[in-house]
Amino acid sequence: MKLKLHVWRQPNKDQAGAMKDYAVEGVSEHMSFLEMMDTLNEQLMNKGEEPVAFDHDCREGICGSCSMVINGLPHGGHKGVTVCQLHMRHFKDGDEIFIEPWRAKAFPVLKDLVVDRAAFDRIVASGGYVSVATGGAPDANALPIPKKEADLSMDAAACIGCGACVAACKNASAMLFTAAKASHLNHLPQGQPERFERVKNMSMQMDAEGFGTCTNLSQCEAVCPKEISVRVIAEFNADLIKAQVKG
Amino acid sequence: MADAMELKRDTAGESLLGSLTRFFMSAVGSKVVMAATGLGLFLFVVGHLAGNLLAYVGRDAFNAYAIALKSNAILLWGARSALLIGFPLHILTAIRTVQLNRAARPVPYAFDNKSPARTAAKTMMLSGLVVMFYFLYHLAHFTWRITGPQPVTLLPDGNFDAYSMLVMGFQQPLISLIYIGAQVLLAAHLSHGVYSMFQHLGFWGTKWTPFLKKTALVAGYGLCAAFASIPLAVLLGIIKP
Numbered sequence: 001m002k003l004k005l006h007v008w009r010q011p012n013k014d015q016a017g018a019m020k021d022y023a024v025e026g027v028s029e030h031m032s033f034l035e036m037m038d039t040l041n042e043q044l045m046n047k048g049e050e051p052v053a054f055d056h057d058c059r060e061g062i063c064g065s066c067s068m069v070i071n072g073l074p075h076g077g078h079k080g081v082t083v084c085q086l087h088m089r090h091f092k093d094g095d096e097i098f099i100e101p102w103r104a105k106a107f108p109v110l111k112d113l114v115v116d117r118a119a120f121d122r123i124v125a126s127g128g129y130v131s132v133a134t135g136g137a138p139d140a141n142a143l144p145i146p147k148k149e150a151d152l153s154m155d156a157a158a159c160i161g162c163g164a165c166v167a168a169c170k171n172a173s174a175m176l177f178t179a180a181k182a183s184h185l186n187h188l189p190q191g192q193p194e195r196f197e198r199v200k201n202m203s204m205q206m207d208a209e210g211f212g213t214c215t216n217l218s219q220c221e222a223v224c225p226k227e228i229s230v231r232v233i234a235e236f237n238a239d240l241i242k243a244q245v246k247g
Numbered sequence: 248m249a250d251a252m253e254l255k256r257d258t259a260g261e262s263l264l265g266s267l268t269r270f271f272m273s274a275v276g277s278k279v280v281m282a283a284t285g286l287g288l289f290l291f292v293v294g295h296l297a298g299n300l301l302a303y304v305g306r307d308a309f310n311a312y313a314i315a316l317k318s319n320a321i322l323l324w325g326a327r328s329a330l331l332i333g334f335p336l337h338i339l340t341a342i343r344t345v346q347l348n349r350a351a352r353p354v355p356y357a358f359d360n361k362s363p364a365r366t367a368a369k370t371m372m373l374s375g376l377v378v379m380f381y382f383l384y385h386l387a388h389f390t391w392r393i394t395g396p397q398p399v400t401l402l403p404d405g406n407f408d409a410y411s412m413l414v415m416g417f418q419q420p421l422i423s424l425i426y427i428g429a430q431v432l433l434a435a436h437l438s439h440g441v442y443s444m445f446q447h448l449g450f451w452g453t454k455w456t457p458f459l460k461k462t463a464l465v466a467g468y469g470l471c472a473a474f475a476s477i478p479l480a481v482l483l484g485i486i487k488p
Contacts, residue, residue: 238449
């Protein structure tokens, strides 16, 4: 099939960018969206033009690298999929597709569709860890954890840090990411001693990065490729309130 | 080594006041302020409605309530403090968070953001702004008595005839329309706010949260339908002069 693309092109961090139109041919419905982008880049290179820069790595939905807003929806808006898992069978011949990078002050565009997500790394570095040495993998059930708690922790730990939550949020808030990175530790015994210091530090870092505030629209939950619930945000809020009382 | 890795807060050792100020200025803390003041204002609205519905009982019941409210210092200042503290904090925090949110996305999307969300939830600032102007008009009408038709005579005991004020006001279709219109926007505001405040305050449950979302819809639109029924009842002649 043949598609009409509108792609954000920006030469580097300091220069202004703009949407540019491209026609891409020979797209198969069996391709993934990233393979369609590869096809476009091959066609551009054959014409001697600069290919479109975009982040990608595992191409199986677990690394969190790919990051495109497709027709107004991060990762294309299909339930539980990243851009690399998005198939071209969802599009038809002649479709127009708008492809943009994540838009947030805290995620500056480095080139074309590539954004700098180091703000997420700094949030994790501020408290998204336990400082006790946990050693090697322990024997199964050596440390009993109720199934319910383990599930809540695992659901939050599914976060791949892609940043779709920020991209989707009307306010470019990073609450879903930050809260998920606290929740997966705060549901385990190892996370308890530093529970309140963790949420305070992570909240402060999140603000310092220039993300917006949460207005409970749940747009993040709707587009999260790992379907993480806004439950983690309520937990994060509750822990921060408790942290004030505990000093 | 282990000591160097220990999770320590930069602000450890700051005063209680300093730490609370820092919290209430943070992204999460400002939402706690929004939720707490929102809860206060919501409770005020519920109490206000209970009083208004006495208009259906009759002139004497409604006027007795109006006089009781004015003469009972605890009731009056309880309601007034909900407004005097709640409103400015709610509005100032809203302005501040909207500024933060706008600054957080300096370059807009070329294609509209299609991530799903309820329209009422996305337009809280707009509905809130309209409700604020309506609130000022409402004060001018019923509290300061500088707009709308006002009864010329006082009650025999020297008090204002609140019942006549209400009926005379709502007999004007334009005034009724303003009141009913504002109720629709207040309903939209509450239909998100009543759920959202629980989320901000950290309440979440697999059964509790969907229930709260429905409750917010029912409470928001239900309360405002009850409010709006009064001007309608006056126009239809159910509440008589």
